[in-house]
Amino acid sequence: MTWLGALVVAWFHFPITGQDRTGEARWREIFEKADQNSDGKVSSKELENQGRRGNWIARADEDGDGLATWEETQRFLQMSLGISKNGEQGEKPQVLHGDWKPDARVSLSSVKAAAEYSADQGGHSFLLMIDGEIVFERYEPGRTPEDPHRLASGTKSFSGVILAAAVQDGLLTLDEKISKTLPEWKDDELLSRITFRQLLSLTSGIDPGRGGKVPSYRESVETAAVSGPGERFRYGPQAFQVFGEVMRRKLEASPEIEATDPLRYLESRVLEPVGMKVSSWRRDSDGMPQLPSGAFLTAREWAKFGEFLRNEGKWEGTQLIDRETLRECLKGTKAKSTYGLTFWLLEQPRKAGVPVWGRGGYMAAGAGKQRLYVLPEKGIVVARQGESVRFENEKFLGLLLGTSQEIRKEKSLRGSDGF
Secondary structure, three states: OOHHHHHHHHHHOOOOOOOOOOOHHHHHHHHHHHOOOOOOEEOHHHHHHOOOOOOOHHHHOOOOOOOEEHHHHHHHHHHHHOEOOOOOEOOOOEEEOOOOOOOOOOOHHHHHHHHHHHHHOOEEEEEEEEOOEEEEEEEOOOOOOOOOEEOHHHHHHHHHHHHHHHHHOOOOOOOOEHHHOOHHHOOOOOHHHOEHHHHHOOOOOEOOOOOOOOOOHHHHOOOOEOOOOOOOOOOOOHHHHHHHHHHHHHHHOOOOOOOOOHHHHHHHHHHHHHOOOOOEEOEOOOOOEOOOOOEEEOHHHHHHHHHHHHOOOEEOOEEOOOHHHHHHOOOOOOOOOOEOOOOEEOOOOOOOOOOHHHOOOEEEEEOOOEEEEEEHHHOEEEEEEEOOOOOOHHHHHHHHHOOHHHOOOOHHHOOOOOO
C-alpha cells in the first residue's frame, strides 16, 4: 500500500483486511455517508464539515470541477491501495513498447529500471519518447493511456509558451513593465518596476501566495510587493494569475486576436496546431483558467507538449512561438540558478561533474511528483505522473540513462513546494 493509500484508509476509519478490502459495496456505503447533500459528489467542504481532511479530493478529481464522483473516487482508491477494479491484488501493469533498437540511446534494461522505480514510488504512468517517437510506456493497474491526470504545478510551464507566443505576436516584450498593462500598479514604487521576465522567473518581489490556494485574476493584481524586483526567488501561484490577468487585458485590446482568455489563446496558437488535447482545465472563481495548477492531461498528450519544447517551438516545419524567448525561459537568475521562466533547470552551472542529462535539461514539475523531463542532448522527453513523496529526480534519471553511480543528491533540483 502506498503512503497515499494509507492516508485514504485513515480517512475512512475502518480496518482494511481480507473481505473489507475487496468489498466495493462497503466503499460505496462510506462514500455515500461522506456525500452530505446526496448529489453524487463529495467536496472538500463536506469532508471538513465532518471533521475530516479533504486534500485527497484534488487528487481524485479528474475533470477539474473540484469535486469527486463515486467513479473518480473508486479509481483513486484502486490506484492508492494497489488493487484492481474488481478488488483483486497483484494485477500486472500495462507495458507497451516495440522492438528495441540495438543502437538505442538508452538500454531497455535501464528504461525498465526507471519505470519500476517510478512505480515503486507511487507512479501511475511513465512514457519515454526518443526523437519524437514513443518507445516505451507503462501504466499501473487501474490506469490506461486514455486516463487524464492532474499536472498540479506542472501546469505552470504552459505560461512560458504563452509568453513566447505573445512575444512573437507583438503583444509584449520580456523586459516590458507589467504596469504598462496594469495601471493600478503604476503608483507603487516596487510594483511599477516589475517586468514580465521578473514576474515569470518568480523574482518580481510580490507576495507569492499559498500553494494550496489559487487566487482569481482580480484578486491577484491586488497583491503587494514584499521585496524589490530581482532580489529574491519566491515560489507560489500568485505571479501566474497576475500573468493571466495581464494576458487577458492584452488579448482584449488586440483586434487581430479572437482569443478571449489565456487558455483559448494557448489552444489556438499552439495546442490545436500541434494536435494536443487537454482533458480539462480548472477555472478560478471568476471563470478564468488557473495558470498555476489547473491542467489535466494524459501522459501521451503531455509528452507531445514536451516534444514541442524539445524542438524549440517548431512543429512540422513551422515555428509557432518565438524561439529566442523560449531560450530565455531556460536561463536561471542570480536569485535562483535552477529556475528559469516557468521551468526548473536540471543543469547546475556551479557544480562540477554534471551528468549528461543535466546539460541543457529542464523539466515541468508538480506536486505528487508530476514530471515532464526534456533532455535535448539525448533527444529524450519523459512524462511521469503519480502521487508520490519520495520520488527523486536524480535517482530516476540516473536509472533511466545508466548514470546512477555519477549522481549525488542536490537540493537545488527540488522545487520549493515539496516537488
